[in-house]
Amino acid sequence: MSRSVTILGAGCTGPLLGAMLAARGERVTIYERRADPRRSTPETGRSINLALAARGLHALERAGLRAAIEPALVPMRGRLLHAPDGSRTFLPYGQRPDELIYSVPRALLNDVLLDGAEARGVALRFGERCTGVDLDGGRLLFTGADGGAREVTFSDERPLFGADGAGSILRKSLVGRGLATAQEDFLDHAYRELTILPDADGRHRLEREALHIWPRGGYMLIALPNADGTFTVTLFLPRTGTGASFESLRTPADVVTFFAREFPDALALMPSLAKEFFAHPPGLMATLHVSCWHDGGRALLVGDAAHAIVPFHGQGMNCAFEDCVLLDDLLYGATPWPVVFADYDRRRRIDTEAIARMAIENYGEMRDRVRDQNFQLQKELALELERRHPSRFIPRYSMVTFHAGIPYSEAERRGALQQDILAAALHGRQSLADVDYASIARRVESGLSPLADATAPS
Numbered sequence: 001m002s003r004s005v006t007i008l009g010a011g012c013t014g015p016l017l018g019a020m021l022a023a024r025g026e027r028v029t030i031y032e033r034r035a036d037p038r039r040s041t042p043e044t045g046r047s048i049n050l051a052l053a054a055r056g057l058h059a060l061e062r063a064g065l066r067a068a069i070e071p072a073l074v075p076m077r078g079r080l081l082h083a084p085d086g087s088r089t090f091l092p093y094g095q096r097p098d099e100l101i102y103s104v105p106r107a108l109l110n111d112v113l114l115d116g117a118e119a120r121g122v123a124l125r126f127g128e129r130c131t132g133v134d135l136d137g138g139r140l141l142f143t144g145a146d147g148g149a150r151e152v153t154f155s156d157e158r159p160l161f162g163a164d165g166a167g168s169i170l171r172k173s174l175v176g177r178g179l180a181t182a183q184e185d186f187l188d189h190a191y192r193e194l195t196i197l198p199d200a201d202g203r204h205r206l207e208r209e210a211l212h213i214w215p216r217g218g219y220m221l222i223a224l225p226n227a228d229g230t231f232t233v234t235l236f237l238p239r240t241g242t243g244a245s246f247e248s249l250r251t252p253a254d255v256v257t258f259f260a261r262e263f264p265d266a267l268a269l270m271p272s273l274a275k276e277f278f279a280h281p282p283g284l285m286a287t288l289h290v291s292c293w294h295d296g297g298r299a300l301l302v303g304d305a306a307h308a309i310v311p312f313h314g315q316g317m318n319c320a321f322e323d324c325v326l327l328d329d330l331l332y333g334a335t336p337w338p339v340v341f342a343d344y345d346r347r348r349r350i351d352t353e354a355i356a357r358m359a360i361e362n363y364g365e366m367r368d369r370v371r372d373q374n375f376q377l378q379k380e381l382a383l384e385l386e387r388r389h390p391s392r393f394i395p396r397y398s399m400v401t402f403h404a405g406i407p408y409s410e411a412e413r414r415g416a417l418q419q420d421i422l423a424a425a426l427h428g429r430q431s432l433a434d435v436d437y438a439s440i441a442r443r444v445e446s447g448l449s450p451l452a453d454a455t456a457p458s
């Protein structure tokens with residue numbers, strides 16, 4: 001029998017979840033405060049493109065939406081590091097031909113998700129801002145774009161999914177009602193987005209199939225390619241302080257001087273830098289910890305509303321999409337909502353906490369450790385060990401990014417064991433030629449059990 005479901009938010013998570021629920025026969029309505037982005041100018045000030053990886057692709061495949069987004073994807077084969085002297089080093093992400101991550105425009109992905117949800121029978125209500133959640137009465141209060149007030153009810157029979165992002169009103173209500181506690185750990189770094197335009201022939205002005213990084217220790221600049229020849233560039237910098245910080249870049253001249261010193265090759269490609277830099281305030285980044293994601297079987301938080309993370313592993317949306325896959329699995333056989341929600345909360349948390357920690361760690365890696373010779377040697381050795389022990393040793397980045405079947409928590413656990421092996425193997429050594437592979441093999445065989453989701457590198 002078909003059940004009715006309300007979803008709040010039509011960002012990344014809401015439409016994908018809606019499409020999956022509708023495919024299971026549920027009657028789904030999504031309420032979104034923005035106008036329909038397919039018929040209006042997209043919102044500015046959000047990250048313009050996103051890195052899509054195996055977990056996200058797996059979820060899109062499950063919903064039957066992968067083929068629709070594929071033409072817009074630009075593959076990224078690895079990190080291309082830009083040193084201050086202009087020299088470049090390429091560090092591949094993986095070693096199998098399909099070990100790529102993909103840059104995708106957020107707006108286009110959103111359109112594909114909305115079309116997919118609608119095609120599966122999901123009702124989309126745009127211009128509806130939720131202004132209140134009455135958990136006791138099971139009422140959602142909306143103010144429409146026309147200024148009119150509306151009310152929607154929810155209950156155990158007709159549950160509410162909060163896919164309303166990091167500032168979730170449903171989460172605030174759960175906290176306000178004493179059903180959950182929430183802690184937002186803000187980074188003392190922020191970000192600003194900029195653009196590198198194509199050349200006169202419409203071509204990319206940097207290597208197209210790479211994620212470009214200008215690592216500078218305490219901060220960094222990155223650039224992700226778009227299919228239209230542009231790059232979306234993001235500057236990550238401390239928010240305050242007298243050294244390099246957003247606070248200290250007050251005037252166009254400050255910005256240009258800073259870029260000329262730190263990122264001269266990027267500056268040469270950004271003639272409108274000074275103007276673009278001040279178009280938006282710096283974006284804040286936080287990790288969100290929420291003690292309970294549901295109110296019995298009546299309401300459940302998903303995606304960023306439940307577990308927003310910092311963007312440095314490129315996994316926030318991938319993780320949110322994986323939420324939808326787990327929910328879809330748990331809904332098999334029309335299981336009652338209270339059972340599904342409690343099971344979901346119990347099983348998912350260990351993985352979202354693991355990716356939250358790994359995302360923070362990855363900031364230090366991207367802005368600083370990538371420059372280190374020993375770090376680069378460890379990456380090389382990790383790939384070599386994957387070739388030698390393909391079912392047991394998979395680099396942590398690869399487990400997170402290319403293996404949707406390995407839970408984040410397992411990637412984190414095995415990653416720590418592998419890191420010990422790598423550090424010990426390279427202690428006092430300058431090259432892989434000096435490495436004692438026999439002793440490593442003993443540690444790998446005894447410490448790392450074979451993985452089901454492992455295929456040998458070709």
Ligand SMILES: Cc1cc2nc3c(=O)[nH]c(=O)nc-3n(C[C@H](O)[C@H](O)[C@H](O)COP(=O)(O)OP(=O)(O)OC[C@H]3O[C@@H](n4cnc5c(N)ncnc54)[C@H](O)[C@@H]3O)c2cc1C
Binds near residue numbers: 051052
């Ligand atoms: C700089 C940056 C870079 C990132 N890069 C990546 C990346 O490369 N790869 C990756 O996987 N992830 C990335 N992320 C994370 C990713 O953006 C989020 O994880 C993802 O958007 C979460 O989707 P969501 O649907 O849960 O929330 P959102 O995408 O925020 O969607 C929430 C929706 O709810 C609506 N809404 C909110 N409140 C209300 C209300 N009261 N009433 C009605 N509607 C409401 C909003 O308008 C919005 O449409 C990045 C994030 C940032 C900040």
